[in-house]
Amino acid sequence: xxxxxxxxxxxxxxxxERDERVFLLGEEVAQYDGAYKISRGLWKxxxxxxxxxxxxxxxxxxxxxxxxxxxxxxxxxEFMTFNFSMQAIDQVxxxxxxxxxxxxxxxxVPIVFRGPNGASAGVAAQHSQCFAAWYGHCPGLKVxxxxxxxxxxxxxxxxxxxxxxxxxxxxxxxxxxxxxLSEEAQSKDFVVPIGKAKIERQGTHVTLVSHxxxxxxxxxxxxxxAKEGVxxxxxxxxxxxxxxxxxxxxSVVKTNHLVTVEGGWPQFGVGAEIxxxxxxGPAFNYLDAPAVRVTGADxxxxxxxxxxxxxxxQVKDIIFAVKKTLNI
Amino acid sequence: ASRxxxxxxxxxxxxxxxxFEIKKCDLHRLEEGPSTTAVLTREEGLHYYKTMQTIRRMExxxxxxxxxxxxxxxxxxxxxxxxxxxxxxxxxxxxxxVITAYRAHGFTYARGVPVRTILAELTGRKGGCVKGxxxxxxxxxKNFYGGNGIxxxxxxxxxxxxxxxxxxxxxxICLTLYGDGAANQGxxxxxxxxxxxxxxxxxxxxxxxxxxxxxxxxRAAASTDYYKRxxxxxxxxxxxxxxxxxxxxxxxxxxxKFATEYCRAGKGPxxxxxxxxxYHGHSMSDPGIxxxxxxxxxxxxxxxxxxxxxxxxxxxxxLASIEELKEIDVAxxxxxxxxxxxxxxxxxxxxxxxxxxxxxxxxxFEVRGPNQWIKYKSVS
Numbered sequence: 001x002x003x004x005x006x007x008x009x010x011x012x013x014x015x016x017e018r019d020e021r022v023f024l025l026g027e028e029v030a031q032y033d034g035a036y037k038i039s040r041g042l043w044k045x046x047x048x049x050x051x052x053x054x055x056x057x058x059x060x061x062x063x064x065x066x067x068x069x070x071x072x073x074x075x076x077x078e079f080m081t082f083n084f085s086m087q088a089i090d091q092v093x094x095x096x097x098x099x100x101x102x103x104x105x106x107x108x109v110p111i112v113f114r115g116p117n118g119a120s121a122g123v124a125a126q127h128s129q130c131f132a133a134w135y136g137h138c139p140g141l142k143v144x145x146x147x148x149x150x151x152x153x154x155x156x157x158x159x160x161x162x163x164x165x166x167x168x169x170x171x172x173x174x175x176x177x178x179x180x181l182s183e184e185a186q187s188k189d190f191v192v193p194i195g196k197a198k199i200e201r202q203g204t205h206v207t208l209v210s211h212x213x214x215x216x217x218x219x220x221x222x223x224x225x226a227k228e229g230v231x232x233x234x235x236x237x238x239x240x241x242x243x244x245x246x247x248x249x250x251s252v253v254k255t256n257h258l259v260t261v262e263g264g265w266p267q268f269g270v271g272a273e274i275x276x277x278x279x280x281g282p283a284f285n286y287l288d289a290p291a292v293r294v295t296g297a298d299x300x301x302x303x304x305x306x307x308x309x310x311x312x313x314q315v316k317d318i319i320f321a322v323k324k325t326l327n328i
Numbered sequence: 329a330s331r332x333x334x335x336x337x338x339x340x341x342x343x344x345x346x347x348f349e350i351k352k353c354d355l356h357r358l359e360e361g362p363s364t365t366a367v368l369t370r371e372e373g374l375h376y377y378k379t380m381q382t383i384r385r386m387e388x389x390x391x392x393x394x395x396x397x398x399x400x401x402x403x404x405x406x407x408x409x410x411x412x413x414x415x416x417x418x419x420x421x422x423x424x425x426v427i428t429a430y431r432a433h434g435f436t437y438a439r440g441v442p443v444r445t446i447l448a449e450l451t452g453r454k455g456g457c458v459k460g461x462x463x464x465x466x467x468x469x470k471n472f473y474g475g476n477g478i479x480x481x482x483x484x485x486x487x488x489x490x491x492x493x494x495x496x497x498x499x500x501i502c503l504t505l506y507g508d509g510a511a512n513q514g515x516x517x518x519x520x521x522x523x524x525x526x527x528x529x530x531x532x533x534x535x536x537x538x539x540x541x542x543x544x545x546x547r548a549a550a551s552t553d554y555y556k557r558x559x560x561x562x563x564x565x566x567x568x569x570x571x572x573x574x575x576x577x578x579x580x581x582x583x584x585k586f587a588t589e590y591c592r593a594g595k596g597p598x599x600x601x602x603x604x605x606x607y608h609g610h611s612m613s614d615p616g617i618x619x620x621x622x623x624x625x626x627x628x629x630x631x632x633x634x635x636x637x638x639x640x641x642x643x644x645x646x647l648a649s650i651e652e653l654k655e656i657d658v659a660x661x662x663x664x665x666x667x668x669x670x671x672x673x674x675x676x677x678x679x680x681x682x683x684x685x686x687x688x689x690x691x692x693f694e695v696r697g698p699n700q701w702i703k704y705k706s707v708s
Contacts, residue, residue: 072492
């Protein structure tokens with residue numbers, strides 16, 4: 001049993017050891033051991049050259065990280081939360097994502113941007129936004145969103161080894177959650193391929209597609225629904241871009257019903273994209289009901305617990321959506 | 329048979345080199361500055377002359393092609409500023425790194441990309457520097473990172489390249505250029521801070537051509553002492569009443585030699601301001617006379633043109649003859665004409681390449697076109 005935090009820590013440690021071009025920079029990553037302790041112990045082990053504390057200058061240090069990647073290093077650039085990445089978003093999109101294309105492949109940008117994304121607990125509107133749709137929108141980027149420890153470790157390792165800019169959207173509430181880590185996943189060469197979803201639970205009546213923390217909620221909902229004889233197939237997207245639409249299609253062909261679940265806002269979100277693509281593909285003809293989306297409420301995140309709780313998709317919301325689409 | 333000598337000038341008639349006085353620099357947090365004399369060999373002089381002239385004519389040809397609508401979009405020309413990119417290039421090594429903003433054609437050439445490849449990129453052909461994918465603002469080559477469209481964004485990138493230089497320990501440095509307009513961007517100050525904190529081998533260079541688009545330096549900056557804006561970062565600026573010295577290739581070279589030596593010695597970043605001038609407007613859509621006078625442009629052209637300055641120095645010090653330089657002019661014109669010929673006849677990139685190079689080192693995948701039935705293949 002390994003927590004997501006420890007899985008990420010292991011991944012960083014292993015990749016830092018494996019390739020000396022890899023280094024980590026961000027606020028508080030070194031001497032503070034990381035704002036969320038993801039990089040605990042790394043500065044002690046690797047020193048100032050590989051683990052760099054930055055001043056509070058997102059646009060500046062993100063640009064520096066991207067430039068370092070262009071010149072042959074393999075930076076891991078941590079945003080304390082992705083909300084702060086908005087300060088630096090020009091560097092992520094215009095300098096990192098687009099450069100390989102603009103240079104016809106002569107300049108590569110092997111960088112990983114990582115940090116917690118989406119809602120936390122009681123941190124209010126400016127610290128709770130989900131950026132999956134924003135970054136997932138842009139060609140040139142890869143965007144991953146882990147749920148379990150295996151996802152976290154495997155995707156971080158894969159992202160660091162990828163020669164392209166990868167945005168890794170973690171979740172603060174998952175950091176302390178323990179998951180089983182298989183023998184295979186404990187190996188130093190274990191990577192989770194970017195662009196492939198994982199079926200967390202087989203089912204026949206409805207397809208639930210989700211990413212990050214809501215995957216856990218889907219599994220809880222599935223457990224409750226199973227008692228009522230409804231078997232949900234739960235798909236953990238793992239990657240937002242490229243998105244494994246084929247996995248979703250194959251599942252919908254089997255179950256004939258689709259519910260997407262995400263923490264982000266509904267308009268122009270991940271679920272909206274899935275629905276559009278399902279309409280365009282072979283699975284459309286297998287739907288027995290319109291696809292349904294479960295999302296964060298369309299409002300900036302409030303602070304009071306009762307309000308906040310009702311702004312994120314809960315297990316009951318997922319169950320309700322499933323029953324609606326199955327008409328039960 | 330006897331040969332009739334009509335006119336002859338023996339190369340032994342020329343001086344091998346000459347020494348020139350150059351203006352002393354304004355210094356900020358520096359005890360001493362670059363040398364106030366510069367030695368120019370005949371060979372160097374001819375090389376600088378030819379390079380600057382090539383850039384000049386290439387830019388003028390681009391102007392022509394733009395007006396014929398063969399070049400589209402944005403086109404920011406460098407004519408007038410040639411002494412900067414040439415003076416810088418000759419002071420550094422091919423293994424050093426350079427990054428600049430969008431007024432980049434001169435640097436692209438100085439860093440080794442042939443004229444025909446630059447022009448073909450401007451005209452959007454497959455023989456272009458980046459196969460027509462980038463255009464005027466996005467040309468790259470080895471150790472040259474463009475060509476950047478977002479004002480100021482190249483500055484942190486340059487410091488990042490410098491970080492890599494320090495990390496790899498191969499004694500390389502990065503020249504990070506920006507204009508007087510960009511000098512007010514916040515991320516530049518964030519970069520100054522980190523570069524100084526971490527002692528990055530980064531030479532920050534402000535090409536001050538007096539106008540950020542249509543806004544003069546006095547109207548944009550509370551302090552126009554750009555070489556001091558790095559505060560805790562030492563800086564230098566060629567003193568100039570008529571803003572000559574960013575127009576003097578030897579001045580630029582000596583200042584650059586000084587600055588790069590400082591960086592290579594591990595002393596940290598340094599900031600250099602080059603006062604220069606662009607004859608064209610900000611871009612091809614700017615006639616360049618609504619915010620400055622024709623007289624001003626004329627005055628700089630007649631008194632401080634970088635190519636004329638070098639030419640006069642060489643002639644007056646017997647480093648070359650007028651005929652010789654004229655021959656170079658002819659050769660340059662020919663090269664530019666041929667390059668333009670190529671750039672206007674080379675085919676556009678094939679449509680099949682539309683999706684290529686989205687990623688690096690990636691197995692081929694499908695890219696969506698304007699509708700779900702149009703698909704392109706992406707190969708990297």
